[in-house]
Every structure is written in structure tokens, then in C-alpha cells.
Amino acid sequence: MNNQNPNTINMFKRQTSGTCACISCRQLISVSDPICPGCSRKNPSLWGYSRAVRGLGVDFGFTKIIIWGCVTLYLATLLADLEHIKNNGIFNLLSPSIRSIWLFGASGSLPVFDRGCWWTVLSAGWLHGGLLHIAFNMAWLNTLALQVAAAFGAGRLVIIYTIAIISGFLASSLAGEFLPASLHGAATAIGASGGIFGLLGAVVAYGQTTKDSAVKQEAWMLAIVMFVIGVITPQVDNWGHFGGFIGGYLISKVPGIVPCRPEGLEQLGLAIGSLVLTLLSILMAIAHAYTLNFFDLPAFRALLAPN
Numbered sequence: 654m655n656n657q658n659p660n661t662i663n664m665f666k667r668q669t670s671g672t673c674a675c676i677s678c679r680q681l682i683s684v685s686d687p688i689c690p691g692c693s694r695k696n697p698s699l700w701g702y703s704r705a706v707r708g709l710g711v712d713f714g715f716t717k718i719i720i721w722g723c724v725t726l727y728l729a730t731l732l733a734d735l736e737h738i739k740n741n742g743i744f745n746l747l748s749p750s751i752r753s754i755w756l757f758g759a760s761g762s763l764p765v766f767d768r769g770c771w772w773t774v775l776s777a778g779w780l781h782g783g784l785l786h787i788a789f790n791m792a793w794l795n796t797l798a799l800q801v802a803a804a805f806g807a808g809r810l811v812i813i814y815t816i817a818i819i820s821g822f823l824a825s826s827l828a829g830e831f832l833p834a835s836l837h838g839a840a841t842a843i844g845a846s847g848g849i850f851g852l853l854g855a856v857v858a859y860g861q862t863t864k865d866s867a868v869k870q871e872a873w874m875l876a877i878v879m880f881v882i883g884v885i886t887p888q889v890d891n892w893g894h895f896g897g898f899i900g901g902y903l904i905s906k907v908p909g910i911v912p913c914r915p916e917g918l919e920q921l922g923l924a925i926g927s928l929v930l931t932l933l934s935i936l937m938a939i940a941h942a943y944t945l946n947f948f949d950l951p952a953f954r955a956l957l958a959p960n
């Protein structure tokens with residue numbers, strides 16, 4: 654007996670008979686089809702879970718995972734050092750202490766080059782410096798991520814986002830270490846905006862691939878306007894925005910990532926691998942901070958000194 658409402662999706666129920674949409678190309682297939690007649694994908698019903706996964710939305714729920722991850726880590730950075738939460742004006746409302754953001758994996762030339770914490774180029778993309786910072790980034794991410802998921806696929810969204818975070822913090826750390834101070838590289842940098850600029854780069858690449866000049870122009874306009882706003886706003890890591898945009902654009906040109914192609918298990922696997930690596934980078938930052946006791950190092954004490 655099956656009186657299940659077809660509109661409700663039971664996440665844990667495996668579909669064993671009937672039809673479902675191919676996980677890659679969405680063509681209607683039989684659950685038992687070993688290969689999709691439309692796109693030749695193997696295991697197109699995802700062992701009978703394709704309907705449940707599709708029910709998570711065009712991004713398979715990855716956007717929610719990123720947002721909740723960032724919110725959880727923001728709360729953790731506040732709770733880890735309650736005494737030193739800053740409230741200096743609108744841009745620094747409910748701002749976690751510098752000790753806290755270093756503990757959870759802030760990036761920039763100090764952690765990457767002076768301390769050798771190379772894994773922070775990934776962890777820092779999930780940390781935020783204040784209420785306005787996280788609210789703005791998450792609202793923007795929510796819109797763009799769904800567009801990129803629709804154009805590229807859910808797995809590719811996560812891959813592009815992760816690569817853009819890494820390239821963004823590499824750019825700001827390299828600029829902080831090797832360029833003159835007047836060019837504003839970052840000693841300490843955090844935030845999802847490099848990853849978000851990477852999604853804009855991906856939309857530009859999508860416009861080029863599909864020869865959709867309206868989409869391409871819109872993404873360019875948005876990137877330029879947001880970049881200029883960053884340049885005139887204090888404390889913004891503009892090298893991170895620039896590096897993230899370039900990383901997101903370039904990875905979107907790589908075979909296997911290019912838009913409008915069905916996704917396979919490789920893309921989904923890489924996406925989940927990216928999220929696991931991110932979690933490891935944060936755990937590594939915490940473990941490293943405690944084992945080396947770097948809060949007692951002179952460079953760190955100088956950072957904490959009242960200015």
C-alpha cells in the first residue's frame with residue numbers, strides 16, 4: 654500500500670520502483686535503468702535516491718550547508734572570547750576578538766607567511782568579522798549560489814566556491830607579504846566575499862560559454878560595482894575580492910567544471926571532498942593554535958596591544 658503524497662519528499666526513503674528524474678540531465682528514467690538514455694550517465698537514479706536529492710533544491714542543499722556553517726562559526730568565534738567582543742560602530746557591531754578569529758583560522762600574510770599556517774586560505778572563508786559582515790555576505794551568497802547551481806550544477810557550485818576562497822586568500826596574503834603597504838594587502842583577513850566574487854567570475858564565464866552577453870554584462874557590472882564599493886569602504890580585503898573573482902572565473906573554464914553539462918559522481922564527490930577539507934582546515938587551525946600556544950608569541954602580542 655502506498656498512499657504517500659507524491660509532492661512530499663521522504664529523504665530517507667529509497668525509491669525502488671517506478672520513474673524518477675536522472676540526477677544529471679533530469680530526463681525521466683526508470684529507477685532500475687543502469688545508464689541514462691539521455692546523457693549516458695551511469696546509475697542515473699542514484700541508487701533510488703535521485704528524487705530525494707532533487708527535493709533538496711537545485712543546489713542539493715549546499716547553500717544552506719555553507720550558510721549554517723558560517724553562522725555556526727561566527728557564533729563560535731563570539732563565544733570563544735566573550736570578554737573581548739568589540740562594538741565599534743556599525744561596521745564592527747558584535748565583532749569577535751582577533752584572538753578568536755586567529756584561533757578558528759583567520760588568513761592573511763601573518764598566519765600564512767609568518768606562522769606557516771597555509772591551511773587558513775581555506776578556513777578563513779568561513780569566518781566573519783561582525784554582524785553586518787556576515788549578514789551582507791550570506792544574503793548575497795544565497796542569491797548567487799542558487800544561480801550558479803542552476804547554471805553549473807550543485808557539485809560544481811561547491812568546487813568553484815572553494816577554489817575562489819583559496820585563490821582570494823592567497824592573493825591577499827601574497828599582497829600583504831610582498832607588496833608595499835600602500836597597496837593594502839592583508840596581514841589578517843577573513844570572510845566569504847572572495848568566494849562570492851568567485852561565483853560572479855563563474856557567472857561571467859557562464860555568459861561567455863553560452864554566448865549570453867546580457868548575463869555576462871550583468872555579472873561584470875555587479876563585480877565592478879561591488880569591487881568599487883569595497884575599495885571605498887574601510888577594512889575591506891580588496892585583494893581577496895580580486896583573487897576570488899579570478900579563481901572563480903578560471904576554474905569555470907576547466908573541463909569537468911564548465912557549465913551546461915550534466916554532472917557526474919566525480920563533481921559531487923569533489924564537492925563533498927571540498928567541504929570535508931574545509932572542516933579539516935578549521936580543526937587544524939584550532940589544534941595548531943593550542944599546540945604551538947601561539948597566542949604567547951611576540952607577533953601575536955603586538956596584534957593584541959591597544960592601539
Ligand SMILES: [Zn+2]
Nearest residue numbers: 675678689692
Ligand atoms: Zn541523464
